[in-house]
Amino acid sequence: MIDLDRVIRSAVRSRKIYLGSKRTLDAARSGKAAVIITSSNCPDRLRRVIEYHTSLSGTPIWTYRGPSLELGEACEKNFPVSALAVREITEPELLRMVKEQGSEAD
Numbered sequence: 001m002i003d004l005d006r007v008i009r010s011a012v013r014s015r016k017i018y019l020g021s022k023r024t025l026d027a028a029r030s031g032k033a034a035v036i037i038t039s040s041n042c043p044d045r046l047r048r049v050i051e052y053h054t055s056l057s058g059t060p061i062w063t064y065r066g067p068s069l070e071l072g073e074a075c076e077k078n079f080p081v082s083a084l085a086v087r088e089i090t091e092p093e094l095l096r097m098v099k100e101q102g103s104e105a106d
Contacts, residue, residue, distance in 0.1 A: 004064065005074045008037070008084070012075050016088045019075065021046050024083040028053035033085035036061045039068040042082045050083060 011017045018027045021042075027033040028050050036054055038047055040063055054061045064071045068080035075081050 004037075004062075008071075008074045009076060011086050016086060017075075018085040018087065019077070019081055021083050024085045025050060025053070027085035027087070028057065028059060031057040031059065032087060033057075033059050034089045035059065035086045036083065037064050037071070037086070038062075038083045039064050039066065039071040039081065041067040046082065 008017075018024055018033070024033070024036060025046070028036055033054075036050060036059055038050065038061065042050075042063075051061060053059075064074070066074075068082045071084070072079050072081040075084065
């Protein structure tokens with residue numbers, strides 16, 4: 001199984017993410033995200049809007065197992081993060097998971 005915390009930290013260090021709900025929503029709308037990750041306590045309204053736009057663009061969306069404070073810690077930030085968008089997938093494990101999820105949808 002993939003270590004999502006490690007993948008998130010790697011994406012943050014390589015600056016290949018959009019942090020925060022507004023930037024994540026913009027990435028979902030424009031299709032600029034390779035994958036979107038939301039915290040387990042992401043506000044329902046925000047989650048529904050993100051899910052709607054990701055369904056239109058075909059972008060995978062995953063729910064992080066912890067609340068926004070833990071997702072913020074995984075991003076090496078000292079504040080809560082409800083949602084983030086990974087712009088580019090560089091981790092081979094994450095790329096494999098995205099491809100597998102895409103083939104299940106077909």
